[in-house]
Amino acid sequence: MNLSNKKIIPFVxxxxxxxxxxxxxxxxxxxxINKAKDFNQPAIALTDLHNIFGLVKFYKKARASGIKPIAGCEVYMSDSLDSKSYYRIILLVKDYDGYLNLCSILTKSFTEKKYKKSKVPLIIKTWLIENNKGLIVLSGARLGDIGQLIDSGNIELAKKRAKEWSELFPSNYYIELCRSNNILDQQYTNHALKIAMELNISVVATHPIQFLEKQDFQSHEVRVCIAEGVSINNPNRKNKFSETQYFFSTEEMINLYSDVPSAIINTSEISKRCNLILPLGNPKLPNFYHNNIELNNKESFNKLLLNMSKEGLNERFINDLPHLNDNAKQQYEDRLQHEYKIIVQMGFASYFLIVQDFINWGKKNGIPVGPGRGSGAGSLVAYALGITDIDPINYDLLFERFLNPERVSMPDFDIDFCQDNRERVIEYVKNKYGKDSVSQIMTFGTFGARAVIRDVGRTLDFPYTFCDNLSKMIPFNAIDPWTLEKAISQDAAFKEKYEQDEDVKYLLDIAKPLEGLTRNVGMHAGGVLIAPGKLTDFCPLYCPPEQPNNLVSQFDKDDVEAMGLVKFDFLGLRNLTILDLTVKYIKELNSNQKNLVLSKIDLNDFNTYQILCESNTTAIFQLESKGMRDLLKKLKPNNFEDIIAILALYRPGPLESGMVDDFVNRKHGLEKVNYFHQSLEPVLKNTYGIIVYQEQVMLISQIIGGYSLGKADLLRRAMSKKNPDEMSKHRKTFEEGAIKKGYSNILAKKLFDLIEKFAGYGFNKSHSAAYATIAYQTAWLKANYPAEFMAATMSSDMDDTDKIKLLYQDCIFNNLEILPPNINLSIFKFKPIYDLKNNKKNILYGLGAIKGLGYSIIEEIIKSRNEKGPFKNLIDFCMRIGKSINKRALESLIKSGSFDSIEKNRALLFNSIPLAIETANQALISTHQQSLFEHDTIKKDLSFYDDSLVNDWSLNKILTEEKQSLGYCISGHFFDIWVDEIKKIIPNRLINIQPKQELQLICGIVCCIKKIVTKKGKIILITIDDKSSVLDVMIYHDLYDLKKEVIIEDNFLAFQCFVYKNEYNENIRIIAQDIYSILNIREKYLKTILLTVTSKKLIDINALKNILLNYKSDNSNISISVKFINYIKSFSCILKIGSSWNITPTDEALFSLKKLDGCEDIKLIY
Structure with a gap:
């Protein structure tokens, strides 16, 4: 064929x-797809590397653009499971059979044992042969088995392999030609063409498209380096790609293969043979098994659902709603029937049955389940079945908000399970429906603006601080994240950096094409698929290399649903774990609460609302944040509806609109409540005339506008999308409906304007009511059983030292004592214990929160304690625990204070570790595991427990080591070290600091240092703590540079500062003008160091002289005096040493003087 007539030659x-x-x-x-369209190419294949993650998106977008989508995949192949080598080929899908076969072999490659070891998913050739129907094989060019053989010079074997392939895939095997500017490409092409000609195998021309335009090559290289974790400048990095691997036009391809016209023509021929039709839409639910009998028709589903719903409602009447009269019960029965008809009409009976089954299995097996989540809490059928635990009628929740008969879409129950037991429920579902039918769902992580700067900068070898500072210049907005382009165009400082700094411009120009791209794959937080049959009949599965037992779909949430699979949400909620453990602790410690059930607690408990009004809400679900605390203080909730409203109101929209202030003012009678019409008072009464919930929008539309609840939900959706045409139609319908119902046109217009305004801010009350239930339960527990609740909360956060510290501080604030870990009493978790002596409950520290201790060690400690009683000393402990414990773990236990109940001298214990371990080892060897204390020779070695031989650590050392072990201190506070010394110089505590015009001197322990970049430059916020309060001190960068050597966490610092009233809130603002260390304070204010010597033992004069010489300072004004006390003759005198012996009063100098032989005491006189 003549290739000069290029227009008539199609290429794909x-x-x-x-x-x-x-x-x-x-x-x-x-x-x-757009590029293919631009070049008038009728079709295009997507052949991602060993996955089809993007197939559904590709399929839908291509068809919508008039381009034929060809499904395919470049796969890793191996001849056998034993083979150590692999190669790559292209598989193209001809039809649905081919799609199913591709799904099957891709899935198998991720589940094979070899993948778990090598981390490379391999398709074994025999699998492909057995599943070859509907597939076309391209040889893989130089990366294929034939290409590798040609490159290595083994032409005959390459020819033999090509013959095998062509026989295995008659008419469906093509030798692939690929010219991507590699020096070996022509050699490969020459031999490949010769083999193809000799064996009569068709050839096809491909081009390995990796990026869109030629100029994207550098960004692509960086992206590859990010994935490989290497620098682009690494001299050992292999260059696998070239700048020619952009999207070639048809002309470029024809020119490239002008010598092999058939290779171009065959692209179109293959395209014509690939006609995959994906069956999108039409959700397919699995059949339900009831009492081990499979139900597989709608009639049986419907009948079972009705029976179970009626039975469940009757149980609710008895157990949860005993106060209802017959008329009220009839209302519930009518609502149940109404919902049931809609469920049946929409064909979702089996969905409700499946969900109730695994939820009720969880409840029966001791797994805490949330009261509800999302709009599903509006269903009475769900309440009757035990899916939810919120009475929808009591809280005016609407079923149509969940399932709208006028808008057919799958229902979607979001289910919260206890985080520790969620996997048990998923395992139950796998066992019930078959492991081949159940998996979790893939998610895609993308390059955000800040992250892509850091990733690209690291790959380009820019310094970390350069990348970090540049990334932090991008404003943070979780709701509407900033892009690089937006930052360059709208942020003046960022734009200036981009335009004036060549390094910044270079980095960002490479980063821009990568922003928003898929960076990594992960697992959906809660989505679980249950298929009617094998999952691979719908999509292939993937297994992350680091999680070899966790199969996920190769499609994301939207695409699995497009393929007809139904997603069930199994969400893990830590707070349910906390509630469950708290109730267990309460039942253990309180004999009168053995039957406590949280769903039945009093919703009008005084103690609960008191802590909410005081914003004492650390650890209370959804109410912990500073902004929420401020709102609680203003609102002062005193009923459950207030809590529901708070959760709905505390969002950016309502806060910015002024709704929240109106709500607060109306609650406290500072603003008049307006219901607009008396018929709306029942709808708006609980929210003081303000439209807070989406359900209120729907009810107003029903009451005034004559809408059905289904149509009212459509109106709500239209309002949230703000479609002008839709809104215009609804306005007309609403006004006409209002007039028909006898309301004035003025009222109709006013109300439509109102709901149109507030619909954008309205929140789903069903969700708010469900989460308000958990919020109230946690508040009730904290208010009434604080020790049990905080012990459970701390147990749930043992891996998060910062969170544990925050909870510990809250315990102190609420007068709850945290007892240090005790090797003879503590368990893995924190636990409440009753103090009989003081008639109160305390919290005993959990061994699991000590750094360096694994679960297995703790398990061994508890087991030994249970079997043989308390540990008697360090040797006893070492011998009984044996090889289970190492030196580092033993050090952590001692530093944490876990052995204080046995021996309070931690220095003694710490120094004795080698001896204890050695003695225990010798005892074990000599006694053949018999009791250590049966042998007199071992008893003698216990003499090291004489604490007079080793001085205990100083308080500073105790706290420092304790912090290293626990992450913070519970034996004391670093401020205790300095408080007596500095109280005369700085008497004012932080809690008493008030704004003044003059400079003030304040002090505290540094507990946090934050560097902040503002438009005015860098500032540093230093958080200090003096036990009375915690405050932030702001310093400018020039002062920080001068003093940064002493600005260290846990250091004592004093600040000369101005204290201002904060113009935005009731807090104060502190700006430091100077900073003093404890040494600076002494040098400025200390007058004399007074040593006390008595007649009992005279001081070692030479030793004193040596100390003074070591710390002598000609510039010091601090004198040394010695006070001598003669107890025999009852007199004392003070000897002042000359100024030539003045010293620098460092901690080391003072410590040396204090330890001086004969020195009874040392005092610092300011």
């Missing part, structure tokens, strides 16, 4: 990697 790209190749692709699918 059959090899492309999109961003979903993750490792080496940066092409967005829409860009790939």
């Amino acid at each position: 790209h059959l090899r492309s990697h999109s961003e979903f190749s993750v490792i080496d692709g940066i092409l967005k699918i829409e860009h790939l």
Whole structure:
């Protein structure tokens, strides 16, 4: 054929990697399709590397653009499981059979044992042979087995392999030609063409598309380096790609293969043979098993649902709603029937049955389940079935907000399970429906603006601080994240950096094409698929290399639903774990609460509302943040509806609109409540005339506008989307409906304007009511059983030292004593214990929160304690625990104070570790595991427990080591070290600091240092703590540079500062003018160091002289005096040493004087 007539020769790209190749692709699918359209190419294949993550998106977008989508995949192949080598080929899908076969072999490659070891998913050739129907094989060019053999010079074997492939895949095997500017490409092409000609195998031309335009090559290289974790400048890095791997036009491809016209023509021929039709839409639910009998028709589903719903409602009447009269019960029965008809009409009976089954299994097996979440809490059928525990009628929750008969879509129950036991429920579902039918769902992590700067900068070898500071210049907005382009165009400082700093411009220009691309794959937080049959009949599965037993779908949430799979949400909620453990602790410690059930607690408890009004809400679900605390203080909630409203109101929209202030003022009678019409008072009464919930919008539309609740939900949706055409239609319908119902047109217009305004701010009351239930339960427990609740809360956060510290501080604030870990009493978790002597409950520290201790060691400690009683001393402990414990773990236990109940001298214990371990080892060897204390020879070695031989650590040392072990201190406070010394110089405590015009001197222990970049430059916030309060001190960068050597966490610092009233809130603002260390304070204010000597033992004069010489300072004004006391003759005198012996009063100098032989005491006189 003559290739000069280029217009009539169609060409199709059959090899492309999109961003979903993750490792080496940066092409967005829409860009790939648009480019094919620009070049008038009728079709295009997506062949990502060993996955089809992007297939559904590609399929839908291509068809919508008039481009034929060809499904395919570049796969890793191996001849056998024993083979150590592998190669790559292209598989293209001809039809649905081919799609199913591709799904099957891809999935198998991720579940094979070899993958778990090598981390490379391999398709074994025999699998492909057994599942070859509907698939076309391209040889893989130089990366394929034939290409590798040609490159290595083994031409005959290459020819033999090609013959095998062509026989295994008659008419479906093509030798792939690929010219990507590599020096070996021509050699490969020559031999490949010769083999193809000799064996009569068709050839096909491909081009390995990795990026869109030629200028994207550098960004692509950086993306590859990010995936490989290497620097782009690494001399040992292999250059696998070239700048020619952009999207070639048809002309470029024809020119490239002008010598092999059939290779171009065959791209179109293959395209014609690939006609995959994906069955999108039409959700497919699995059949339900009841009492081990499979139900597989709608009639049986419907009948069972009705029976179970009625039975469940009757149980609710008895157990949860005994106060209802017959009329009220009839209202519930009518609502149940109404919901049931809609469920049946929409064909979702089996969905409700499946969900109730695994929820009720969880409840029966001791797994805490949340009261509800999302709009599902509005269903009475769900309440009757035990899916939710919120009475929807009592809280005016609407079923149509969950399931709208006028808008057919799958219902979606979001279920919260106790985090520790969520996997048990998923395992139950796998066992019930089959492991081949259940998996979790893939998610994609993307390059955000800040992250891409750090990733690209690291790869380009820019300094960490340069990248970190640049990334932090991008404003943070979680709701509407800033992009690099937006930051460059709208942030003046960032724009200036980009335009004036060449390094910044270079980095950002490379980063921009990567921003928003898929960076990594992960697992959906709660989504679980249950398929009617094998999952691979719908999509392939993937297994992350670091989680070899966690299969996830290769499609994300939207795409699995498009394929007809139904997602069930199994969400893990830590607070349910806390509630469960708290109740267990309460039952253990309180004999009168053995039957406590949280769903039945009093919703009008005085103690609960008191802590809410005081904003004492650390550890209370959803109410912990500073902003929420401020709102609680203003609102002062005194009923459960207030808590529901708070959760709905504390969001950016309502806060910015002024709704929240109106709500607070109306509650406290400072503003008049307006219901607009008396018929709306029942709807708006609980929210003081303010439209807070979406359900209120729906009810107003029903009452005034004559809407059905289904149509009212459509109105709510239209309002949230702010579609002008839709809104215009609804306005007309609403006003006409209002007039028909006898309301004035003025009222109708006013109300429509009102709901249109507030619909954007309205929140789902069903969700708010469900989460308000958990919030109230946690508040009730904290208010009434604080020790049990805080012990459970701290147990749930043992891996988070910062959170434990915060909770510890809250315990102190609430007068709860935290007892240090005790080797003979503590368990893995924190636990409440009753103090009979003082008639109160304390919290005993959990061994699991000590750094360096693993679960197995703690398990061994508790087991030994239970079997043989308390540990008697360090040797006893070492011998009984044996090899289970190492030196580091033993050190952590001692530093944490775990052995204080046995021996308070931690220095003695710490120094004795080697001897204890050695003695225990010798005892074990000599006694053949018999009791250590049966032998007199071992008893003698216990003499090291004479604490007179070793001085205990100083308080500073105790606290420092304790912090290293626990993350913070519970034996004391660093401020205790200095408080007596500085109280005359700085008597004012932080809690008493008030704004003044003059400079003030304040002090505290540094507990946090934050560097903040503002438009005016860098500032540093130093958080200090003096036990009375915690405050932030602001210092400017020039002062920080001068004093940064002493600005260290846990250091004592004093600040000469101005204290201002904060103009935005009731707090104060502190700006430091100077900073003093304890040494600076002494040098400035200390007058004399007074040593006390008595007649009992005279001081060692030579030793004193040596100390003074070591710390002597000619510039010091601090004198040394010695006070001598003669107890026999009852007199004393003070000897002042000359100024030539004045010293620098460092901690080391004072410590040396204090330890001086004969020195009874040392005093600092200011």
